[in-house]
Each structure stands twice: as structure tokens, then as C-alpha cells.
Amino acid sequence: MSELSTVIIVGSSRSKxxxxxxxxxxxxxxxxxxxxxxxxxxxxxxxxFKNRDDDFLALMKQVLSFDRIILATPMYWYAPSAIMKTFMDRISDLLKVEKDLGRQLRTKKAALLGTGSDAIPATCFEQVFQLTFDYLGMAYQGMLYTSCEDEFIHGEHLLAIERFTEVLNAE
Incomplete structure (x- = not known):
């Protein structure tokens, strides 16, 4: 299968x-x-819809140029970060006002990256995204969650990253 163009949207309190x-x-x-x-x-x-002059619509036009959209967020209190939740809430604009853009989501694949201090995430964390992607008609490809008590240590997660990206590329 040919590689899909992919964008990863990071929503976290810390950019680094x-x-x-x-x-x-x-x-x-x-x-x-x-x-x-x-x-x-x-x-x-x-x-x-008074917020139409912010960056959301321009950002979504850019995002929709990709075949696959991966959302990446830490798990805060078993939920996405505030900035990711705000981003997801604004997708409502695409269902009510910018419907032509919203319909384009139906052709996209979607996945999730999560981090947190729990060894495994609560099922409700992934469910928020699964249900959202399903509602939007997006093909959900799964989640990669990495437990990071203090800092992300690449070597500890290398095998999981390899497996996850292989699954994404296989679909």
C-alpha cells in the first residue's frame, strides 16, 4: 500500500x-x-459562531490536505488536554457552518497518541476519540499510549512505536 500523507496534531500544555x-x-x-x-x-x-476569525478554520483547511490525522495529547485526569478538547469542540463548526469542510473528514484515517503517568490509560480516555472519529465517519486506526512518569525516554518506547507505525502503514 502506498504511504498516506500524515499530520500529527499535538495538544499539550508543554510544547516540548x-x-x-x-x-x-x-x-x-x-x-x-x-x-x-x-x-x-x-x-x-x-x-x-462568533469565533470564526481565529486560527481554527485556516488550520483545518491545512489539516484536511492530509490523508491521516493523528491527535496527540497527554491524559490529564483521564481526559484530553484542555487545548485538545477545545480543538475537538471546534470541529462542531465544520458540522454546522463549514459543512463542505466537515464532509471531508469522512475520507480520512485517524489515530491517537497519548502519554501519561498511569501504566495503562483508562478506557474512557481512548473512548472519547474513538466515538468522535466514528461520529465523523473517520476510519480509526488505534492508539499508542506511552507511560512517562517523569520524562519521555525514547528507548523505552521504541518497540511500541515501531509496532504502532507498522500497523498504521499496513492499513
């Missing part, structure tokens, strides 16, 4: 933290682009 380290390691295996949400101004979802 464990989640970014994991994203960069996976990106190097997939020749993926990496986007740090901290570099964008994305306002919370607003039912009146």
Missing part, C-alpha cells in the same frame, strides 16, 4: 513535553508533519 517527544518519534517513522496547537489562537466553541 512528553507528548511532543512521542509525536516527533512517530512522525520520523511516518514522514509526518507535526502541528503544535500552542502555535495557534483557537477560541472555545461558540453556538453563535
Amino acid at each position: 513535553g512528553n507528548t511532543s517527544e512521542l509525536a516527533l518519534a512517530v512522525a520520523s517513522k511516518l514522514q509526518a508533519s507535526v502541528i503544535d496547537l500552542n502555535q495557534y489562537q483557537i477560541a472555545p466553541f461558540d453556538y453563535e
Whole structure:
């Protein structure tokens, strides 16, 4: 199978933290682009869509040029980071106002990268993403979660990264 163009969207409180380290390691295996949400101004979802002048729509137009979208976030209190949750909430704009953009999500593959201090993530963490991708009609390819008590140690996660990227490339 030919390689899919891939973008990894990192949503973490720290641009140089464990989640970014994991994203960069996976990106190097997939020749993926990496986007740090901290570099964008994305306002919370607003039912009146008053936030249309922030960076979200321009960012999504860029993201939609890729075949596969991987979201990367630390697990904070069994949930995505605030910045990732805000990004995900704004997808509602694509379902209500920018419907042509929203429909493009149906043709995309999706995956998840997660980090946290728990040895294994709570099932509810991945479920948030699985259900969202399913609702959007995206083909979910799975999650790679790495436990990082203090810092991301590449060597400890190398085999898991290899296996995960092999699975992604096989689909």
C-alpha cells in the first residue's frame, strides 16, 4: 500500500513535553508533519459562531490536505488536554457552518497518541476519540499510549512505536 500523507496534531500544555517527544518519534517513522496547537489562537466553541476569525478554520483547511490525522495529547485526569478538547469542540463548526469542510473528514484515517503517568490509560480516555472519529465517519486506526512518569525516554518506547507505525502503514 502506498504511504498516506500524515499530520500529527499535538495538544499539550508543554510544547516540548512528553507528548511532543512521542509525536516527533512517530512522525520520523511516518514522514509526518507535526502541528503544535500552542502555535495557534483557537477560541472555545461558540453556538453563535462568533469565533470564526481565529486560527481554527485556516488550520483545518491545512489539516484536511492530509490523508491521516493523528491527535496527540497527554491524559490529564483521564481526559484530553484542555487545548485538545477545545480543538475537538471546534470541529462542531465544520458540522454546522463549514459543512463542505466537515464532509471531508469522512475520507480520512485517524489515530491517537497519548502519554501519561498511569501504566495503562483508562478506557474512557481512548473512548472519547474513538466515538468522535466514528461520529465523523473517520476510519480509526488505534492508539499508542506511552507511560512517562517523569520524562519521555525514547528507548523505552521504541518497540511500541515501531509496532504502532507498522500497523498504521499496513492499513
